[in-house]
Structures are given as structure tokens and as C-alpha cells.
Amino acid sequence: MLLMLGCRHRFKSAGFMILGLNLLLINQVLPQSSDSASVDQTRKEPRFHLSVSGIYAILETNVRFESLNGMLGLKIGMEDHLRLDKYRVMPLFSARIRIKNRHHIYGMYYNLPRKSSFVTEEEFEFDDQIIEAGIQVNSYFDLHALSVGYMYMLIQQEQAGLGVFANFFLATADMGLSSDYEDINESGRIVGVLPNFGMLPYYRINNRFGFSGMISLFFLTLDDFGGSIHTVGAQFDANLTRWLEMAVGYYLFDVSIEAVEPDFRGIFHYTYQGPFIGVGFRF
Numbered sequence: 001m002l003l004m005l006g007c008r009h010r011f012k013s014a015g016f017m018i019l020g021l022n023l024l025l026i027n028q029v030l031p032q033s034s035d036s037a038s039v040d041q042t043r044k045e046p047r048f049h050l051s052v053s054g055i056y057a058i059l060e061t062n063v064r065f066e067s068l069n070g071m072l073g074l075k076i077g078m079e080d081h082l083r084l085d086k087y088r089v090m091p092l093f094s095a096r097i098r099i100k101n102r103h104h105i106y107g108m109y110y111n112l113p114r115k116s117s118f119v120t121e122e123e124f125e126f127d128d129q130i131i132e133a134g135i136q137v138n139s140y141f142d143l144h145a146l147s148v149g150y151m152y153m154l155i156q157q158e159q160a161g162l163g164v165f166a167n168f169f170l171a172t173a174d175m176g177l178s179s180d181y182e183d184i185n186e187s188g189r190i191v192g193v194l195p196n197f198g199m200l201p202y203y204r205i206n207n208r209f210g211f212s213g214m215i216s217l218f219f220l221t222l223d224d225f226g227g228s229i230h231t232v233g234a235q236f237d238a239n240l241t242r243w244l245e246m247a248v249g250y251y252l253f254d255v256s257i258e259a260v261e262p263d264f265r266g267i268f269h270y271t272y273q274g275p276f277i278g279v280g281f282r283f
Contacts, residue, residue: 046243046282049096053278055251057090057112061141064267082139082177083116092278102156106167108147115140135181142174151200163200165216168193194218198231210237212247227257227268235276245280 061078079086096106117138149167171194176187198216205211214233235249252273258265 047098049280049282051094051278051280053092053094053247053276055090055092055272055276056274057088057272058274059084059086059088059114060269060271062269064269078141082137082141083118084114084139084141085116088112088114090272092276102153104151104153104163106147106149106151106165109145111142111144113140113142115142132181135179137181138178140174140176143171144173145169145171149196159204161202164198165200166195166197168195194229196229202237208239211235212237227255229255243282245282246278247280248275248277250275 059079061084063076063078076082078084090110090112092108092110094106094108096104098104115138117136120133120135120137123132147167147169149165151163151165153161153163155162172189174187174189176185178185196216196218198214200212200214202212203210212235214231216231218229219227231251231253233249233251235247238246240246250273252271254271254273255269257268260266
């Protein structure tokens with residue numbers, strides 16, 4: 001199970017790079033002005049949008065190592081084996097700036113720390129060492145993600161619209177394992193950058209209520225590295241006042257990475273999903 005930490009340098013350039021976690025600003029209300037809006041109407045559109053959301057995330061993190069011939073394999077479930085939290089409330093902070101009609105720049109930040117302290121119930125291998133059952137182990141996994149991107153409104157009408165976006169994620173993942181058993185104290189940091197592309201549709205029921213969504217995809221295949229990443233989200237929006245809005249919805253993020261090393265194949269799969277609620281401020 002903890003073989004992942006022992007092999008972190010070999011796996012660094014592959015799976016964990018995708019932990020740039022592809023979360024867009026889903027808790028936001030898209031512009032409502034039409035393409036034919038006058039200069040005065042465009043000026044009335046809020047230039048800045050700030051929001052904070054809380055996602056009740058259901059997490060699943062698995063790493064599998066197998067021989068190249070597929071005969072031998074080892075699967076590690078971080079939530080099951082390392083006792084990391086499977087359910088967490090994850091805060092998300094986002095900001096959007098309208099630079100011109102149809103043109104937007106946005107940013108997003110979130111931090112998801114997880115840690116655990118437990119007594120092993122079964123023995124496992126770590127760094128070519130057998131750790132017996134009944135050993136006190138401390139583990140942690142701390143993920144920071146910062147995203148900056150550009151969005152263009154292909155369709156921009158009062159009742160409905162469609163935006164397309166391209167963004168880059170910068171992510172850092174700090175992880176570690178410690179135990180009094182033979183003075184084990186391992187830690188590491190992974191830094192990754194990942195591009196992402198997608199679209200955001202919206203539909204207005206009236207001036208106060210509406211629906212919006214988001215979908216994004218990214219695929220990558222190289223000689224010794226491949227994988228996929230996708231996100232899907234949907235939400236119900238409510239404009240409470242001229243400057244305050246609220247949204248509730250559901251979000252899914254999924255990434256699967258496969259990296260081939262000289263003597264093994266590593267497969268990393270990370271998923272979180274769950275309902276969210278958020279508030280936004282426009283000015």
C-alpha cells in the first residue's frame with residue numbers, strides 16, 4: 001500500500017502531475033447581456049465577481065502497480081488502507097474579471113488537506129521493508145490548486161448563452177508517512193501544471209432564477225504516459241439582490257493516469273464528487 005511513497009520519485013512525472021485537479025469556477029453566474037447590448041447596458045454588467053463555495057466531497061484515491069506482463073499487481077486504496085478521509089467539506093474560492101464584452105479572465109484556489117493516525121491491522125510493504133500489524137502510523141495528503149484561465153462567450157443572450165474556456169492549473173501535493181517503527185519518516189512534494197478546455201452553458205428562467213453547467217475534457221497519450229481527465233457540473237442559480245447570488249448543485253471530477261516504468265506499470269485514479277452550495281458577490 002505505502003509502496004507509492006517509496007516510489008514517489010518514479011511516479012512523480014506521471015500520475016500526480018494530473019492532481020492539478022481540474023476544478024473550474026462552477027459557482028458563478030454567467031453574463032446576461034446580449035451581443036447587441038448598448039454601451040450603457042454593457043457598463044451595467046458587473047466587472048468583478050467573487051464567490052465562495054463549499055463542496056461535500058466524496059473522495060476515492062487508488063494507485064495500482066503491476067508488472068509489465070500483467071501477472072503481478074498491487075492495489076493501494078488511500079482511503080481504505082491509509083485511513084485518509086473519504087468525506088470532506090472542501091472550500092473553493094473564485095474570482096472573475098470582465099475585461100471586455102464576451103471576454104473574461106478568472107482565477108480559482110482551493111486546498112484539501114487530509115491526515116490520519118491509526119494502528120495497522122495487517123502488514124504491508126514500504127520501501128522494501130515489511131511493516132507488521134499493530135504499528136502506529138501517521139499519514140497525510142495535502143493538495144493545493146490554483147487555476148487561471150480565459151473564457152469567451154460564443155453565445156451571449158439574455159435568456160441563454162454558451163461560453164468556452166481554456167485554463168492552466170498549478171497544483172502542489174504534499175504527502176508523507178511517519179512511524180516510530182524503525183524511525184520511518186518519509187515525505188515529498190509534487191508540483192504539476194495541466195491545461196484544460198471546456199464549455200459552460202446557461203439558461204435563464206427569468207431575471208432571478210436559472211440553470212448553468214460545465215463540462216471539460218482533456219486526454220494525453222505519450223510513449224510511457226497516458227491518461228484522461230474530465231469534469232461535469234450542474235447548478236441552480238438564484239439572484240437574491242443586484243450584488244448577491246446563491247447557487248446549489250452537483251460536481252464531479254475524475255482523473256485516470258497510466259505511467260510505464262522500466263520494470264512496472266503504475267495506474268493512478270482520483271475522483272471526488274458531491275453536492276455544493278455557494279454565494280457570490282458582484283460589483
